[in-house]
Amino acid sequence: xxxxxxxxxxxxxxxxxxxxxxxxxxxxxxxxxxxxxxxxxxxxxxxxxxxxxxxxxxxxxxxxxxxxxxxxxxxxxxxxxxxxxxxxxxxxxxxxxxxxxxxxxxxxxxxxxxxxxxxxxxxxxxxxxxxxxxxxxxxxxxxxxxxxxxxxxxxxxxxxxxxxxxxxxxxxxxxxxxxxxxxxxxxxxxxxxxxxxxxxxxxxxxxxxxxxxxxxxxxxxxxxxxxxxxxxxxxxxxxxxxxxxxxxxxxxxxxxxxxxxxxxxxxxx
Amino acid sequence: xxxxxxxxxxxxxxxxxxxxxxxxxxxxxxxxxxxxxxxxxxxxxxxxxxxxxxxxxxxxxxxxxxxxxxxxxxxxxxxxxxxxxxxxxxxxxxxxxxxxxxxxxxxxxxxxxxxxxxxxxxxxxxxxxxxxxxxxxxxxxxxxxxxxxxxxxxxxxxxxxxxxxxxxxxxxxxxxxxxxxxxxxxxxxxxxxxxxxxxxxxxxxxxxxxxxxxxxxxxxxxxxxxxxxxxxxxxxxxxxxxxxxxxxxxxxxxxxxxxxxxxxxxxxxxxxxxxxxxxxxxxxxxxxxxxxxxxxxxxxxxxxxxxxxxxxxxxxxxxxxxxxxxxxxxxxxxxxxxxxxxxxxxxxxxxxxxxxxxxxxxxxxxxxxxxx
Numbered sequence: 001x002x003x004x005x006x007x008x009x010x011x012x013x014x015x016x017x018x019x020x021x022x023x024x025x026x027x028x029x030x031x032x033x034x035x036x037x038x039x040x041x042x043x044x045x046x047x048x049x050x051x052x053x054x055x056x057x058x059x060x061x062x063x064x065x066x067x068x069x070x071x072x073x074x075x076x077x078x079x080x081x082x083x084x085x086x087x088x089x090x091x092x093x094x095x096x097x098x099x100x101x102x103x104x105x106x107x108x109x110x111x112x113x114x115x116x117x118x119x120x121x122x123x124x125x126x127x128x129x130x131x132x133x134x135x136x137x138x139x140x141x142x143x144x145x146x147x148x149x150x151x152x153x154x155x156x157x158x159x160x161x162x163x164x165x166x167x168x169x170x171x172x173x174x175x176x177x178x179x180x181x182x183x184x185x186x187x188x189x190x191x192x193x194x195x196x197x198x199x200x201x202x203x204x205x206x207x208x209x210x211x212x213x214x215x216x217x218x219x220x221x222x223x224x225x226x227x228x229x230x231x232x233x234x235x236x237x238x239x240x241x242x243x244x245x246x247x248x249x250x251x252x253x254x255x256x257x258x259x260x261x262x263x264x265x266x267x268x269x
Numbered sequence: 270x271x272x273x274x275x276x277x278x279x280x281x282x283x284x285x286x287x288x289x290x291x292x293x294x295x296x297x298x299x300x301x302x303x304x305x306x307x308x309x310x311x312x313x314x315x316x317x318x319x320x321x322x323x324x325x326x327x328x329x330x331x332x333x334x335x336x337x338x339x340x341x342x343x344x345x346x347x348x349x350x351x352x353x354x355x356x357x358x359x360x361x362x363x364x365x366x367x368x369x370x371x372x373x374x375x376x377x378x379x380x381x382x383x384x385x386x387x388x389x390x391x392x393x394x395x396x397x398x399x400x401x402x403x404x405x406x407x408x409x410x411x412x413x414x415x416x417x418x419x420x421x422x423x424x425x426x427x428x429x430x431x432x433x434x435x436x437x438x439x440x441x442x443x444x445x446x447x448x449x450x451x452x453x454x455x456x457x458x459x460x461x462x463x464x465x466x467x468x469x470x471x472x473x474x475x476x477x478x479x480x481x482x483x484x485x486x487x488x489x490x491x492x493x494x495x496x497x498x499x500x501x502x503x504x505x506x507x508x509x510x511x512x513x514x515x516x517x518x519x520x521x522x523x524x525x526x527x528x529x530x531x532x533x534x535x536x537x538x539x540x541x542x543x544x545x546x547x548x549x550x551x552x553x554x555x556x557x558x559x560x561x562x563x564x565x566x567x568x569x570x571x572x573x574x575x576x577x578x579x580x581x582x583x584x585x586x587x588x589x590x591x592x593x594x595x596x597x598x599x600x601x602x603x604x605x606x607x608x609x610x611x612x613x614x615x616x617x618x619x620x621x622x623x624x625x626x627x628x629x630x631x632x633x634x635x636x637x638x639x640x641x
Contacts, residue, residue: 006372013369017355024357111353111414114317115370116342265319 010117014125015132018099022133028095032137035091039141042083046076047148053079073156074236076148081164081234084141085171085227088134089204092172093196095134096179097189099126100257104187113265119258123184127177127254134172138165160236167233170246171226175200177253184260200226270295270422270452271316276325278311285311286476288325293469295421298448300463301456303473309456310350312473313426316454317347329422343372346420350427352411356400360391360410363399364417371418385417388443404431412440416447423447425455429462441466496567497538497547498524502560505534511557512536517546533562 022028047053053072103109112122142165149156179196186192203226210222222228229242271293278285286308293299303309314320316327318338326333332340355363364382373381386392389409394402399410408431415423428444429437444466447453457463463470464484472480472487480487501508512521517540524535540546547566554561 010370010372013366017358017366020362021355021357106353106355107349107351108353108355110314110317110319110349110351111347111367112370113319114342114345114347114349115367116339116372117370118339265321 006116007118007121010121011125011128014117014122015129018126018129019132022095022129027098028133031091031094035087035137036140038087039084040144042087043080043141043144043148046079046083071154073149073152073154074160076152077156077160077164077236078231078234080145081168082231084138084168085230085234086204088168088172088175089200090197091137092134092175093179093193093200095130096176096196097183097193099130099180100184100261101187101189101192109261113261119261120254122261123180123254123257127173127180127250130176130180131169131173134176135169138168157236163236163238164234167230167242170233170243171230174226174246174249174253175203177250177257178203179253181253181256181260184257184264270297270330271299271454272326272328273312273316274326276312276315276327277323278308278315278320279323284476286315286473289473289476289478290325291471291478291481293452293454295452296449297469298444298453298455298467300467300470301454301473302458302460302463302470303456304458307458307473308476309458309473310426313347313349313424313454313456317345317349317424318342319347319349344421346415346418346423348411348415348423348425348428350430352407353414354399354407354410357398359396359398360386360402360413361395363410364413367414368417371420373418381417381419385413388416388446389413390439405433405436408432409436409440412443416451421452423451423453425453427457428455429457429459437462495540495542495545497540497550498563498565498567499536499538499550499554499561500529500533500563501536501554502530502533502562503557504532507557508534508536508554508559511553511559512538512550515546515549515553517541517544517549533560535563 045052049055053075057072100109103112113119145161149158149161175196178199179192182195182199183189183192186195203224205225205227207222207225207228210218210220210225212218213221223241223245226246229239229245232239232242271291273292274290276289277287289308289312291299301309301312311320315322316329316334318334318341321335328334329341330344332344334341355366358366361382364385365378368378368382383392386395389412391406391409391413394406399407402410408428412425412428415425425444429440432440441462444453444455448468455463455467467484469481469483470487471478512518518538519541520539522537522539524537526534529535538546538550547564551561551564
């Protein structure tokens with residue numbers, strides 16, 4: 001019991017330090033600013049742009065198409081969150097790249113490795129910290145979305161919207177965790193970001209590759225796809241397998257990180 | 270409190286430390302002295318549980334540092350070679366963070382952090398970002414993080430690096446004040462540091478321990494000897510014929526004579542203090558009608574002990590193969606008599622006097638930095 005409290009208190013200590021370092025880092029604000037600008041821009045284009053939802057809807061009205069009325073709230077949620085997911089693919093590697101590379105550069109890995117705290121507790125605390133920072137990046141977007149939601153007729157299905165955002169956070173947790181592992185392998189932040197981006201890219205498009213493969217192998221690989229499961233969420237389909245997949249990526253990332261730090265201690269020379 | 274037995278660490282083919290054994294008693298300050306690349310950092314890292322040893326054991330507070338790492342970690346404060354600091358935190362926030370991950374109970378944290386800052390003279394900087402601190406202050410924050418949780422054992426790897434002379438004195442006093450309740454092992458390549466702060470000194474060179482003793486005893490070992498530097502003009506054979514028969518002299522070393530006038534030669538003569546050979550040497554040289562240009566007595570300091578134990582400069586090995594030890598005695602040069610006496614199972618690092626190959630002086634020098 002006592003040891004559980006110690007572990008939790010360790011995780012919280014790492015979590016708070018990690019979060020604090022993001023809020024103290026100009027780099028993190030820079031990344032957040034880019035994210036907000038692009039997300040806002042995409043939202044405007046999606047709704048008001050020449051190919052935007054409003055234009056499409058107006059065209060449909062003019063053409064007198066009655067058979068398939070556009071469900072605008074649904075279309076909006078799906079497209080907008082889809083775009084946010086793609087945008088995150090570029091942003092998340094930049095958030096995770098410094099998780100361990102900075103510890104090495106500052107020599108603080110040596111402090112952590114000689115303190116009574118386990119590797120996985122460090123990794124979990126760090127992951128929670130960076131996911132929390134990502135959540136704070138997503139929160140301001142809700143303000144933007146609330147304008148759309150408020151002005152919409154028919155009204156939005158808030159459950160759909162909630163599920164979509166939950167999917168985005170889960171997606172981020174998985175990607176950040178894998179990014180953390182890659183960050184633990186190298187001393188170079190840039191290399192960590194590039195490798196993470198490459199890995200995320202593969203996991204996004206793996207479905208396309210898998211569909212070319214026959215039989216159960218293709219099926220199995222297809223299930224690893226981030227995009228497929230994320231799209232389930234944005235379409236309002238709560239699929240337990242998607243939840244499990246994202247959480248598995250997160251757990252796998254933590255596990256591999258802890259292992260790589262342990263191995264690093266054994267092999268360094 | 271700290272027991273190290275036959276500890277070895279190899280990085281691939283490079284041996285960083287070899288068969289290192291020593292003990293630190295509770296409340297004692299042990300100085301770990303050696304030139305850069307001698308294996309100090311490697312030893313410290315093994316003790317802190319950061320590196321596994323290739324063979325041998327190290328125990329801290331009766332816990333094996335590797336197999337029982339978590340128990341050891343609870344008992345140590347460790348200042349690595351580069352102070353582990355988060356530049357974006359304030360001094361106070363950082364020390365709180367360390368107090369948390371070291372498992373200090375919530376109720377004790379404020380008092381311990383304040384006390385650590387006070388001891389390291391950091392109180393007026395507590396709200397300053399570590400990024401903005403000078404090197405000296407960073408080093409002090411590094412020391413503060415090693416003592417904030419009041420560990421029984423404190424491992425300090427070069428604690429005074431980067432400090433100005435006044436700060437060095439402060440840190441030495443701090444370390445001294447920690448003795449008694451804490452067991453401390455500190456490494457350094459600065460000699461006065463150990464002689465002033467430490468109860469005992471372990472000298473390590475090229476991965477091997479060459480001596481362990483109190484500063485006083487180490488000095489006393491060589492204090493029984495004194496040396497003369499001589500510069501004489503004349504044929505080497507004649508000089509040899511004059512100097513060799515002197516009974517008071519223990520050993521004569523030929524020193525490189527580059528830069529001297531033609532036919533001038535330099536020697537280092539060692540003798541026991543009680544049989545001071547100064548006048549005998551002078552008389553002999555003058556009688557033989559050789560030119561005496563210099564005869565100076567050098568006193569032995571701890572510095573000399575250190576240099577003698579850890580260096581194998583070509584200067585003590587004749588560059589001219591014909592001019593080896595003039596006296597073919599086994600009388601050990603200044604090099605290694607002391608450590609042999611202390612630790613018979615440890616090989617002297619110095620070469621035997623017969624070894625004349627200057628190229629053989631330090632084959633592992635290039636690899637010795639591998640633990641850095």
